[in-house]
Amino acid sequence: MTGAKAIVTSLEQEGVTTVFGYPGAAICPVYDCLRESPICHILVRQEQNAGHAAAAYGRISGRPGVCIATSGPGALNLLTALATAYMDSVPLVAITGQVPSDQLGRDVFQEADITGAAEPFTKHSFLVKNAADIPRIMKEAFYLASTGRQGPVLIDLPVDIQTQELDFLYPESVSIRGYNPSAKANPLQLRRVVEAIAAARRPVICAGGGVFGAGARAQMRAFAERCRIPVVTTMMGLGLMPSSHPLYFGMLGSFGSSAANYAIRHSDLLILIGTRAGDRAMRQPGVLEKRTRIIHIDIDPAEIRKNMEANIPLVADARLALEDLGENCQAADTGMWLAELKEKLGAGAPFSDCPAFVNPHRLVAALTERLDSDAIYIADVGLNQIWSARSARIKEGRFLTSGGMGTMGYALPAAMGARLATTARQVVAVMGDGGFQMSMQELATLCQHDIPVRMVVLRNDSLGLVRQIQKQEYAGRYEAVDLSGGPDFAALAQVYGIRAMTLSDNDEIDEAVDALLAGEKSFLLQCLVSPDEPAL
Amino acid sequence: MKHTISVLVENHAGVLSRITGLFSRRGFNIDSLAVGVTEDKTVSRMTIVVEGDSYTVEQLEKQLNKVVDVIKVRTIPQQDLISRELMLIKCNATGRTRSEILDIAKIMNANIVDLTKNTMTLEICDLPDRLDLLEELLKSYNIQEVMRTGTIALQRGGAAINVK
Known part of the structure; x- marks a missing residue:
């Protein structure tokens, strides 16, 4: 068969059913083979969105999402999505067309060194030089993307390789001598963790996105419940515990809850699981290091002691480690500690409403209260992300966002991908008008492929978070944050044939949310929000 | 303090740029870097001399280990050098x-x-x-x-x- 056919057959062997992409001359042979494959191809309107959609597909399905683009600009448009997936450790396989091998390096039409450009943002990349290598490379790419600390893998495929003949045999197993991710925890270290937990009076678990990556949500919850240890999460860890869980004390960090930040500041044992202790979550790791003992559980040894000192490092797959800990740890006497934290949780500040505008906290709370238990909530980046993270009440569903890279325009394409990774779960994308306008061309994709996504655009006609920074740190000298000029987004959606409405009154939130969630089709809810509505 | 790190890597194109890219990206200052093939022709060996504290060297070793083309990383103890x-x-x-x-x-x-x-x-x-x-x-x-x-x-x- 040809190299192109080998690519498509390998995708089928990996169980891929949906790919996201945008064709071009240098990837045409692959598209010619996709035509005859049962794999469903979703034609996005810009390659970056194929990357985000595939990444969200990967986050929800637990298997690498797949995106395809052509050489040069097509591949380059994927870069931001690759970097976004890399920062959030999301399994993703990107396939790009490339100019013919014999013309590589001559700056021919639509040539870009994409493996070079993507090097800092990919877990690994391949430039295929021989069609016979395709089965091995595809097998390795899926293996690398989905094991250890997950991440994006890029395969760059010169167009002549796609038409080269090979004997196809898909390998059964993978052997990469430089890649042996450790999964099982060192028993000695594990025992030290158990002892430290037994000795702690004020322990707290700080869980991050790595727990989702390891598919260890249930194990983490079971461990916390058995040992009666309070849990806080990073933004990437939102949803690991239901918001209403008695052991859950919210998200930590600069935009987090005071209870969560109190918990880690006053703990005597901090158990980090699947988190790199990033700067947005822990602003002063040095101060914490002095106050508390730290256990750091992570699959990536390089994360341990990178941002924060660890008294007991434990390199392991979070699921295996948590299973072990769940079996071996005893319930701790944390009654007093939990009561102290409960007090800090308080009732939360009352809503302060602006007349003629929607209070985004009210809206997010009402929306998430009404969502199905397993719904997927996707927040974009900016004020909407902070409002969402603070006010969303997650039950058994997911909260997806671009946590590490903070990529605006993520939510809408991610919602498409997330929805296609499930059969019937509700998917809601909550965006600002800035982020929405970075990817609103995908409304056409929703229509073309009939993907039902509930969209909320929190519209303040400004780049709210930047505006707030200019207000607070630059004495109100606003520059380039006025976003007026956009159309009525509800009317815009209706032109696409998408149902839509505008909300500007807090008293009508419930009806608007009902309309948003009703029916089987996409819906866009435009909410008018005051430009002065603060982050916190 | 100077540290001498030996790195075994796959002997194919693009590996050197992966390693040097890592140095600049993560802000490691390298005194010297020498590469050559080993007794196994599919493997190259790099000797990297780096100036830095133990945190820097630990990070460098760990980040090098993450590169898929890197097979082994060892810091040679000063007295055995x-x-x-x-x-x-x-x-x-x-x-x-x-x-x-x-x-x-x-x-x-x-x-x-x-x-x-x-x-x-x-x-x-x-x-x-x-x-x-x-x-x-x-x-x-x-x-x-x-x-x-x-x-x-x-x-x-x-x-x-x-x-x-």
């Missing part, structure tokens, strides 16, 4: 100074590898400090060119760093 560097150095040498330079070469165990009417080229293979010393000694003879290979190193004793 066998290290050498090769230098070629060309300086002015006329009838009057030639014998002085010859004396220096003799004492320093350097060889004369090229000679013209006005210049002399020396070769020395020794510890990096000794190369510095030779360069210092030749300064007054108007050095034209210096080329150093970077340090290569093995660990003293029977222990070997290889793929097995």
Whole structure:
């Protein structure tokens, strides 16, 4: 068969059913083979969105999402999505067309060194030089993307390789001598963790996105419940515990809850699981290091002691480690500690409403209260992300966002991908008008492929978070944050044939949310929000 | 403090740029980097000398280990270090100074590898400090060119760093 056919057959062997992409001359042979494959191809309107959609597909399905683009600009448009997936450790396989091998390096039409450009943002990349290598490379790419600390893998495929003949045999197993991710925890270290937990009076678990990556949500919850240890999460860890869980004390960090930040500041044992202790979550790791003992559980040894000192490092797959800990740890006497934290949780500040505008906290709370238990909530980046993270009440569903890279325009394409990774779960994308306008061309994709996504655009006609920074740190000298000029987004959606409405009154939130969630089709809810509505 | 790190990598195209890209991206300052093929032709060995504290070296080792093409990373303990560097150095040498330079070469165990009417080229293979010393000694003879290979190193004793 040809190299192109080998690519498509390998995708089928990996169980891929949906790919996201945008064709071009240098990837045409692959598209010619996709035509005859049962794999469903979703034609996005810009390659970056194929990357985000595939990444969200990967986050929800637990298997690498797949995106395809052509050489040069097509591949380059994927870069931001690759970097976004890399920062959030999301399994993703990107396939790009490339100019013919014999013309590589001559700056021919639509040539870009994409493996070079993507090097800092990919877990690994391949430039295929021989069609016979395709089965091995595809097998390795899926293996690398989905094991250890997950991440994006890029395969760059010169167009002549796609038409080269090979004997196809898909390998059964993978052997990469430089890649042996450790999964099982060192028993000695594990025992030290158990002892430290037994000795702690004020322990707290700080869980991050790595727990989702390891598919260890249930194990983490079971461990916390058995040992009666309070849990806080990073933004990437939102949803690991239901918001209403008695052991859950919210998200930590600069935009987090005071209870969560109190918990880690006053703990005597901090158990980090699947988190790199990033700067947005822990602003002063040095101060914490002095106050508390730290256990750091992570699959990536390089994360341990990178941002924060660890008294007991434990390199392991979070699921295996948590299973072990769940079996071996005893319930701790944390009654007093939990009561102290409960007090800090308080009732939360009352809503302060602006007349003629929607209070985004009210809206997010009402929306998430009404969502199905397993719904997927996707927040974009900016004020909407902070409002969402603070006010969303997650039950058994997911909260997806671009946590590490903070990529605006993520939510809408991610919602498409997330929805296609499930059969019937509700998917809601909550965006600002800035982020929405970075990817609103995908409304056409929703229509073309009939993907039902509930969209909320929190519209303040400004780049709210930047505006707030200019207000607070630059004495109100606003520059380039006025976003007026956009159309009525509800009317815009209706032109696409998408149902839509505008909300500007807090008293009508419930009806608007009902309309948003009703029916089987996409819906866009435009909410008018005051430009002065603060982050916190 | 200087640390000497041996890295075994896959011997194929693009690996060197992955490693050097990592250094600049993560802000590691490298004193020297030397690469060559090993007893196994599919494997290259890099010797990296880096200046830094233990945090820097630990991070560097861990980040190197994450590169899929990297097979093994070892920091060679200072006391077990066998290290050498090769230098070629060309300086002015006329009838009057030639014998002085010859004396220096003799004492320093350097060889004369090229000679013209006005210049002399020396070769020395020794510890990096000794190369510095030779360069210092030749300064007054108007050095034209210096080329150093970077340090290569093995660990003293029977222990070997290889793929097995």
